[in-house]
Amino acid sequence: MSRSPSAGAAMPTTKTARQARVTALLANKAVRSQAELATLLADDGLVVGQATLSRDLVELRAYRVRGKDGGLIYAVPREGGERGVHSPSSQELLDTRLVRLCGELLVTAEASANIAVLRTPPGAANFLALAIDHSVMPSILGTIAGDDTVMIITRDPQGGAQVAERFLQFAAESGASG
Template sequence: MAATIPPTKTARQALIARLIEGAEIRSQAELAVRLDAEGIHVTQATLSRDLLDIGAVKIRAASGQLVYTTQASLEASEDTGARLTRLCAELLHSADGSGAIAVLRTPAGAAQFLATAIDGHDDPEVVGTVAGDDTLFVLSRDPAGGLALAQRFLDRASGHHS
């Protein structure tokens, strides 16, 4: 079995992470202006790749604006239940179920982020997740529990979970 070495952040990516963790940055254009002020000039394509590489996602900030953040800043000192509830409120657009599967919809690029939070919460009713770009499947342990599981995530998003 071949070992893989995890990629390291470039200095530019580290700066991007610091910038989006330190201020409400709403767009790639705004981020590019801030990088220019630091003497770093990037194309939109490079900036998009960097944001993907550092795991940046957009969330709704307290101001109501959609802003970039990193997984590291979201995970800081937060228990898994509280984190999952917050992420459902910020990222979950809709949920539905069929059979044993709950289908959750998120903003583009956020499905894997939400799936990681679901998997990390270690809910005994959840077997696991499969995530794409803006959609994730959550497999219920109950063969007919997909719709109920979808409702549980909607309840979390609205603040009515038990």
Template sequence: MNGPKLGRTQRQHVITKLLAAHRVTSQEQLVDLLLAEGVTSTQATVSRDLVDLGAIKVRTGDGESAYAIPELPHDQRAPDDHLRRVFGDWVVEVAATDTLVVLRTPPGSAHVVGSALDRADLPEVAGTVAGDDTLFIVVCDPDRPATGPSGALADRLRELAGLTPSRDER
């Protein structure tokens, strides 16, 4: 089945949606996913689109590499299921201090988690700072620290990642 040839912007929009919905490990897989959506494209075109979109390959929690787009427009909020998938794939550890939550990821993945968290627009998150494999989350209200009674943020993020609290935090 041959699908329509979409313009670059339209095709890249479809690619962005596919990368958010699927763990895409190769350009060939992305060509097949596009075709399943009715969009005909070549591997060379998909390769250029991935460069244009700023897509990078990151290691997932199981060590496999998959394409991800680190920055999406800030007016797109990440629904909980997307946040759960991103955290489940890339967050390996959650720690908390009084006003910070610290997430650890595989190398090269912290910015993907940070972008998803920023788009989620959680009211208790003032902002995030991502390095290579570490993400700092600044808690909005210093009177409600990330640990103790309002450690709900750290607990919620652990739950999204499918992690259990450490002994020190139980």
């Protein structure tokens, strides 16, 4: 296991974990080269050869796009296969999507300590949890979804109420705009 300094969590050195980290790095940083990406991975304790990194980028369907400064950077397809740059600026798009989904799917939100429990119609919890997992919300450690319930674990030992309230705000915002 390696430790990711940015996340503060143990990370296995499996292909799946490595590719998830590559995707997260490309989602949050303007990475210009494979060498730069390899350095970022090494900073997280993942030493990767160029051939392995190249295969990972192919399997992740990474492509090059022009960044804000006009230089080429790596990007990965968004959820649903859409092409676009994952970057901090895409947070607005993710929040917009979460707002819309909460307006459509959120039935209730309650909290206890560092846990927020969201209720959805039957069959919708997994869809909402996936959208939450793909969002950039640093206060959220992770989600677990059942058929009609999403459990969100927050990093703050008492952060559940704040996160539950945020999702209720998302639903209210969606209702006001739609």
